[in-house]
Amino acid sequence: xxxxxxxxxxxxxxxxxxxxxxxxxxxxxxxxxxxxxxxxxxxxxxxxxxxxxxxxxxxxxxxxxxxxxxxxxxxxxxxxxxxxxxxxxxxxxxxxxxxxxxxxxxxxxxxxxxxxxxxxxxxxxxxxxxxxxxxxxxxxxxxxxxxxxxxxxxxxxxxxxxxxxxxxxxxxxxxxxxxxxxxxxxxxxxxxxxxxxxxxxxxxxxx
Amino acid sequence: xxxxxxxxxxxxxxxxxxxxxxxxxxxxxxxxxxxxxxxxxxxxxxxxxxxxxxxxxxxxxxxxxxxxxxxxxxxxxxxxxxxxxxxxxxxxxxxxxxxxxxxxxxxxxxxxxxxxxxxxxxxxxxxxxxxxxxxxxxxxxxxxxxxxxxxxxxxxxxxxxxxxxxxxxxxxxxxxxxxxxxxxxxxxxxxxxxxxxxxxxxxxxxxxxxxxxxxxxxxxx
Numbered sequence: 001x002x003x004x005x006x007x008x009x010x011x012x013x014x015x016x017x018x019x020x021x022x023x024x025x026x027x028x029x030x031x032x033x034x035x036x037x038x039x040x041x042x043x044x045x046x047x048x049x050x051x052x053x054x055x056x057x058x059x060x061x062x063x064x065x066x067x068x069x070x071x072x073x074x075x076x077x078x079x080x081x082x083x084x085x086x087x088x089x090x091x092x093x094x095x096x097x098x099x100x101x102x103x104x105x106x107x108x109x110x111x112x113x114x115x116x117x118x119x120x121x122x123x124x125x126x127x128x129x130x131x132x133x134x135x136x137x138x139x140x141x142x143x144x145x146x147x148x149x150x151x152x153x154x155x156x157x158x159x160x161x162x163x164x165x166x167x168x169x170x171x172x173x174x175x176x177x178x179x180x181x182x183x184x185x186x187x188x189x190x191x192x193x194x195x196x197x198x199x200x201x202x203x204x205x206x207x
Numbered sequence: 208x209x210x211x212x213x214x215x216x217x218x219x220x221x222x223x224x225x226x227x228x229x230x231x232x233x234x235x236x237x238x239x240x241x242x243x244x245x246x247x248x249x250x251x252x253x254x255x256x257x258x259x260x261x262x263x264x265x266x267x268x269x270x271x272x273x274x275x276x277x278x279x280x281x282x283x284x285x286x287x288x289x290x291x292x293x294x295x296x297x298x299x300x301x302x303x304x305x306x307x308x309x310x311x312x313x314x315x316x317x318x319x320x321x322x323x324x325x326x327x328x329x330x331x332x333x334x335x336x337x338x339x340x341x342x343x344x345x346x347x348x349x350x351x352x353x354x355x356x357x358x359x360x361x362x363x364x365x366x367x368x369x370x371x372x373x374x375x376x377x378x379x380x381x382x383x384x385x386x387x388x389x390x391x392x393x394x395x396x397x398x399x400x401x402x403x404x405x406x407x408x409x410x411x412x413x414x415x416x417x418x419x420x421x422x423x424x425x426x427x428x
Binding site for chain 2: 048086097
């Protein structure tokens, strides 16, 4: 269970949100909506612990995430606007390094299976910089199927993905929720039926 | 432990794929040093007198060029976020990254130093003192520089600000390093200067990883 308590965040003298509380239970998909500049990314970054709120706390299974970082990060998968892949390294190098970094051991075969699933066969040795924007996104997303994380926090995961890619991701989201996983995502396009049931949380733009 | 080896290996891999960025600061250093005989005076005596200072100033300026590379790419492509979410202790990660950066940007400078010493007519005694100060002093440049890089990495055009922040901090190092070489030129002992540089290095090695980690965290906000 991921819980946000009375979060307040302001950027450059503008309050993005104040006293924001929300609870996401396992087996739930929370779809965060709001216009540009409403603070969706800021909220997600606070939920991951990357930035700290002006006041309030984020709790994972009842524990403050700033107190119990390791436990939370073992269960967390975060994909932000930045993909976290190095342009000069290949998809394979990037993924194996990321897996080692996140303490996940995966047999090489699985790695190739996932690369096949995201349609990167034959491109695994090409420096990521030379791939298209959508393919780079797919490299970043393939981590979803490699790390057994319970909590997925996805910031605009559909950016640059083609129709098939969107469908694949929505299907995995539904499967993940079915397994008792927890997802918080933002998107400017509506989630289709493939993504399964979801709760909408609206964030309003404040002046 | 193998995790840190992985970071080290990856940083080396990335560095050697961006060869231009490795070579440019060295070429810059070489050119700055060659400008002095042309601009000041080609007389061997003058060169010998200003030589240690010239090499050290050139090393500091070229290190500023190379310094940005330390966290810039990782910040821009989001790799830094993933480090922070991996549960690895950030100070240890920063220390490994600084070590890899020192190895690729300053060890070539050390290898180049005999050539520079010949350009500037340094005696063998002076050269030995110079190399000792470089061995002790350049890791200090990396460690302190990394704190400032962590602070400025989120800014656009942070390069000039980086220089403004760092140059004053490097003044004590410059004073003790050149004074050691001057003592060597006069056949005087220069242990004291080396000991002070070593003390500064040890202090930086102990504390700066935490400062770097903190500055990187601040940049994420």
